[in-house]
Amino acid sequence: MLETLFGGTNAGSTISVVNAVLTLMTSFLLGGVISFTYMKTCTKGSFSQNFALTLVMVPTVIAVIILLIGSNVARAFSLAGAFSIIKFRSAPGDPKDIAYVLFTLAAGLACGVGYYVYAVLFTFVLCILMFILSLFGFGSSRIAQKLLKITIPEDLNYEEAMDEVLKEYTRYYELKKVRTTDLGSLYELVYNVDLDVNKSQKAFIDALRCRNGNLNITLSMRADAAEY
Numbered sequence: 001m002l003e004t005l006f007g008g009t010n011a012g013s014t015i016s017v018v019n020a021v022l023t024l025m026t027s028f029l030l031g032g033v034i035s036f037t038y039m040k041t042c043t044k045g046s047f048s049q050n051f052a053l054t055l056v057m058v059p060t061v062i063a064v065i066i067l068l069i070g071s072n073v074a075r076a077f078s079l080a081g082a083f084s085i086i087k088f089r090s091a092p093g094d095p096k097d098i099a100y101v102l103f104t105l106a107a108g109l110a111c112g113v114g115y116y117v118y119a120v121l122f123t124f125v126l127c128i129l130m131f132i133l134s135l136f137g138f139g140s141s142r143i144a145q146k147l148l149k150i151t152i153p154e155d156l157n158y159e160e161a162m163d164e165v166l167k168e169y170t171r172y173y174e175l176k177k178v179r180t181t182d183l184g185s186l187y188e189l190v191y192n193v194d195l196d197v198n199k200s201q202k203a204f205i206d207a208l209r210c211r212n213g214n215l216n217i218t219l220s221m222r223a224d225a226a227e228y
Helices: 002-006 017-041 049-069 073-084 095-112 116-135 163-169 201-212
Strands: 146-153 170-181 186-195 217-220
Touching: 017 049, 017 095, 017 116, 049 095, 095 116, 146 201, 163 170, 163 186, 163 201, 201 217
Parallel strands: none
Antiparallel strands: 146 186, 146 217, 170 186
16 A cells, blocks of 8 residues: 555656646646736725745645645645644735735646646636725625724723814724733723714814823724724
């Protein structure tokens, strides 16, 4: 059985130069198309250049790995052992970013096994769909929420301290998080707010300053602009 697994799988596993070049070129071009789609449909205002370059590289890397493995079981086990010692340390990303990584993995896998037509087909279809969804703003919220962080003294009742001001200057607000700071002598309140467009943001901040004793106040332009 061992001879069958490790010795008998080399037949027909020769990689032709033409096949290798075609795989590399196709996977690289598809990675570029996917990366371009990501950059054009990114709704976060800015994107990481490193991530955009990674989207170009991943299909080619995956295609090369699949191309080298072929039908050789021994190579598959060897590569699995090699990759098992590699550890990646990164914070959880945006779900859309993770989906694009899976997108590139699928494109690279299709190129690696030689299904070039299917790889090109599904890549262009999904990219066109992403452009269409982005054009129509699919899934976007009609409420432009902002993130508000307020620091208040510990002797102030955080459950009701800011309600009067928030009701006057916002159309919607929700307390998302409360935590203590400065060795427990202060509270930090985190709100999601939808500001009244007819009210001044400066007047809003000034009203909050009068309530919290002129301690720190942060108003982010987007609700997801900072981590809670």
